[in-house]
Every structure is written in structure tokens, then in C-alpha cells.
């Protein structure tokens with residue numbers, strides 16, 4: 001299967017989950033992350049604001065605030081397809097942009113430099129056992145991670161993990177992959 005077909009399969013996997021199934025898995029994913037050393041060691045966490053069909057990131061953001069960590073959330077620049085992270089201290093600092101996507105309002109948030117982010121939770125639809133991923137097809141994270149020095153981790157259900165995915169020269173694998181059962185690597 002090529003990336004386009006795999007992307008459709010990944011979306012189908014997420015769409016097929018009942019509300020209860022999704023809630024159970026995302027709670028386990030969050031627990032696995034929050035218990036991990038990579039998370040505990042990180043002061044500033046790069047994390048997306050999830051949409052309905054994605055694993056809910058709000059509990060992770062809230063827990064990070066409680067622990068005194070900094071949450072940095074991305075804003076897309078659709079022209080060059082770049083990501084810019086901003087410090088989020090309150091969900092009221094979000095605004096709704098295209099496709100109902102929630103992003104930090106740059107008038108209300110401080111920008112966060114790439115070098116200040118310790119751990120990025122990289123979103124994706126499918127992952128393989130080497131960390132390669134199928135994202136939404138914009139290449140935003142591949143571009144952002146190309147000169148990122150910190151650590152990366154992805155959260156995915158077992159159903160989203162496959163043996164090997166096609167990847168191109170610009171695809172950046174994640175350092176760690178966590179499923180509901182724990183670390184794959």
C-alpha cells in the first residue's frame with residue numbers, strides 16, 4: 001500500500017472506534033506516557049490540541065500544568081507548511097482556525113523556541129516498529145523535526161502499529177512509540 005492508501009486506513013481505524021473504546025485506550029496511552037521516564041524528565045512538552053478523531057491530549061496537557069511543566073502547542077503556517085509552537089497556560093488561549101482546528105492565539109501566547117522543547121508528542125495515523133509514521137499528509141512534522149534536537153514520542157493504539165511503512169528521505173522517525181500496552185521501543 002502507498003502512503004495515500006495507508007493514510008485512509010489509519011483514518012478508518014480511528015473512525016471505527018466507539019466512544020467507550022476510544023476513551024479506554026486514550027486513558028491507557030496517557031497513563032503509559034505519564035509514568036514514563038522520558039515524560040518525567042521533560043520540562044517543556046510539545047503537544048498538539050487533538051481533534052475529535054484523535055487521541056485526546058487535554059488530560060496530558062492538564063496533568064503537565066499540575067506538575068509544573070510547560071505545554072507548547074503548535075500553530076500551522078499553511079503556506080510553507082511550517083509549525084510554530086506557543087506556550088499554552090490555559091485553554092482560553094486557543095482559537096479556532098481552518099477545518100475547526102484549534103490553535104494557540106499568537107496574540108495571547110508567547111512563542112516557544114524549538115530548542116526549548118524537551119519532548120514532542122508527535123501525532124500520526126500509523127506507525128511502524130522503526131518509528132516511521134503516516135501523518136495527515138502535510139509533512140509539517142517532517143519539516144519541523146528535521147533540525148529538532150530534543151526527544152520525540154508517539155502515542156498509538158496497537159491497531160495503528162504495523163511492521164513496516166514506506167518512507168522517503170525527508171520522513172523523520174519518532175524516538176519512542178507507546179501503545180496502550182506500554183513502550184514498543
Ligand SMILES: Nc1ncnc2c1ncn2[C@@H]1O[C@H](COP(=O)(O)OP(=O)(O)O)[C@@H](O)[C@H]1O
Nearest residue numbers: 003134135136137138139140142143146170171
Ligand atoms: N523537510 C522537508 N522539506 C521540504 N518538504 C518536505 C519536508 N518533509 C516533508 N516534505 C514534503 O511534505 C510532503 C508530505 O510528506 P508526507 O511524509 O507524505 O506526509 P506526512 O508526514 O504528513 O504523512 C511531501 O510530499 C514532501 O514533499
Ligand SMILES: [Mg+2]
Nearest residue numbers: 135139142171
Ligand atoms: Mg512524512
